[in-house]
Amino acid sequence: MPPTSKPLQKLGFLTIGLFDEADPRRGHESTLEIIELGERLGFDSAWVRHRHLQYGISSPVAVLAAASQRTSRIELGTAVIPLGWENPLRLAEDLATVDILSGGRLNPGISVGPPMHYDHVKQALYPDTADIEDFSYERVRRLLDCVRGKPATDFSGVKGFEVFSNRVQPHSPGLGRRMWYGGGSLRSAQWAGEHGMNLLTSSVVKAEESEDFAEVQLSHIRTFRAHHPDGERARVSQGLVVVPTDSASPEQRAKYEAYAAKRLPRTAAPQGPARMMFAPDLVGPSEQIAEQLHAHVAFREVDEVAFALPFTFEHEDYVQILTDIATRLGPALGWQPAG
Template identity: 40%
Template sequence: MSTPGTIPVAGIILAGTFPEHDPRAGLETTLRLFELAEDLGYDVAGIRQRHLERGVSSALTFLAAASQRTRTIRLETDVVPLGYETPFRLAEDFATVDALSGRRVNVGVSTSAPHGDLLASLARTVPTPPSGAAGASPGASGRVGPAAAAADPYALIERFLESLEGHALSDDELSTPYGPQIPRVQPHIAGLRDRVWLGGGSLRSVRWAAARGLKLLLGNVGDGDAADTFEAAQRAHVDAYLSEFRGTDPRIGVERVILPTDSATAAQREHYAAYVAARDERTAEPVSLGGRTVVFQRDLHGTAEQIAERLTSDPTFDGRTELRVAFPYGFDEDECRQILTDIRTAVLPLVGWRPAAASATTGTVAAPAA
C-alpha cells in the first residue's frame, strides 16, 4: 500500500548543456553525471531534447552513448517533441537504443514543435496542392511547405505507437539481402509501447495519455486554467489521469527543481540563493505565457529537512508519484555533483525512498525497471 508523502522512484533530468565551441566537453560532463546517478542508486536518468539551444538536440542519440557508460539505471527522454519527428523513424531509433541498453530505455514524447517559426524553413516539407485545387491556399502553386505546420501532433503520436507494435505492413514478403522477410518496423522489441510517457501540459494531453494507457510526465509549470496554485493544478491533473486511465500500469513522474545546501560551499550557496530569488516572483500568481495561463512551482531550496518537509506536504506525492529532479541549465559539474549527492544521501531517505538494488552501496544488480 502506498503511503502519502513518500517517493517510491527517484530520477534526474539533465539538459546536457555545452560551451559554444566545445560541445563534447558538455556532453561528456553529462555522461559522467549519468554514471554518478547510477553509482548513487537513482532509478532513472533522463535527458531533455532541446532545439536551437546549446544542449542535447537528439535525446536518443545521447542515450545510445549513455547506454554504454551505464549498466542498470533506467534511461529516459524528457521529452522528444513529436512535431519534428517521423513516427516510424523515432520508433526505429527507440528500439535500436533500447536493444543497445539491455532494455532500459523509456521514451517521453510531447505534442509540441518548439521554435516552429524559426525552424519552418528547415523542417520536412510536403507538397501543397496546385493553385485552384481542393484545399489549396490562395496563390498556392505546388510549392512545398513545412510538414510540422500541417501535422496533427496527436496523430503523430498514434503513428509512433502503432510503429512500436511491430505489425506487418504487408502480407507479401519483402526481398532483402538476408532473404525474404515480412516487412515491419525493425528492430521489434515486445513491450516498447508500454514504456512510452507523454509530457502533459494541459488537461487535454493528460486525458489523452490516460485514455491510451500511456505513462505521464508532468513538469514544474502547471495549467493555470485548472487551479490558481501550482500544487492544486498539478494534483488536478494527477487525479484526472488516474480516474480516466485505461490500462494496467498507471505511472506518473513529476519534475522538481531541488537545491540542497547541506554540503554546499559558500559560493554554491550564494549561487543557489540568487538563482531561486530570480525565479521566485513568477510563482506568486498565475501568468500568461504563450497564449495560455500557467502557474509556476517554487524551487525547493534549503536544508535536507526543509526540502523533505515540502515534498511530504506536496499533494502530488501520494506514495505512487515518481520524482524527477530537474537540474538548472548552466550549473557546473561540481554543483551538479553536490546536488545529486545531497539529494541522495540527505533528502531522499527522509521521504521514504530506497536506493535501486544496482547502487554502489549494495553491489548487486537488479533487472531494469520498466
C-alpha cells in the same frame, strides 16, 4: 513522514546537458559522467532534456545510446522529445534500437505541438509540407503504433536476396509500456491515460481549474489515472526543480538561492495567453525540502520522481546536488537506493 505520504519508490533526475559551442564534446561528456554518477549513487532513472538549435542536447536518443554502454542498471529517459521535429516511424526505429542496446532500460518521454519558433524554422524542417504537417495527438498515436509493433507497411516477405518486415525493426516488446507523455493540461493527461502511456508532470502546468499549482497538478494526475486501463497503478513521475544544499559550499548556496530568487516572480500568477503556471524551485537543506514535498498534494499522489537539475550550473554543482539527493533527501522521502 506524514501518514498521507507514500514512501518514494523510484528516484530519478533530469539534466539539460548544456555545452560550450567551442567545445561541445566536453559538455556531452559531462552529461554522460553525471549519468554514470547517478547509477553509482543508486538512482533509479536518469533523464535528458531535448533542445533544438540551442546549446543543449539536440539528440537525446544518441546520447542515451552512449549512456547505455557506460551503465548497466539505471533507466534512461527523455523528458521530452517534441514530436513536431520528428518522423514517428524513424524515431520508433531509433528508440527500439537503443532500448535493445540498453537491455530494456529506455523510457522515452514525448510531447506534441508545433516546433518552437516554427515560422522561423519551418522552411528548413518541412520545406514542402510546412503548412499541412499534423502536430496533434495523431502524431503520438502514429509513434505508439510503430513502437508497439503495428504494421507500418502492407508489404513483407522476400524480394531478391532481402527480407522485409511489415513492422518497425528491431521490435522491442516491452518498450510500448515504457512510453511517457509530458503533459501540462487536463486534455493531455486524459489522452495519455486513454492511450495507455505513462505521465510525466513537471514544474509547468496550465491553470485550468485553479491557480494553485499543486492543486492543478493533482487534478492532472487524477484525470490521467481515471482514464488509464491500470487506474491507480498507472505510472506518474513528478519533475520539480529540487536543489538540496546540505554539503554545498557557501558560494554554491548563494548561487542556488540567487537562481531560485530570480525565477520566483513567475510563480506568482499564470503567465501569458496559455495561462501557464510554474512551481517554485525548492532550495535548502534536505530536511526542509522533504517537509515541503510532504505538504505538496500532488507529490503525495505519486511514488516516483525525476527531480530537474537547474539549467546553468557547473559540473561540480551537479555532483554535489545529486549526491545530496541520493544520500540525504531521498532517504528522508522513504526512498532506498537501487543496487
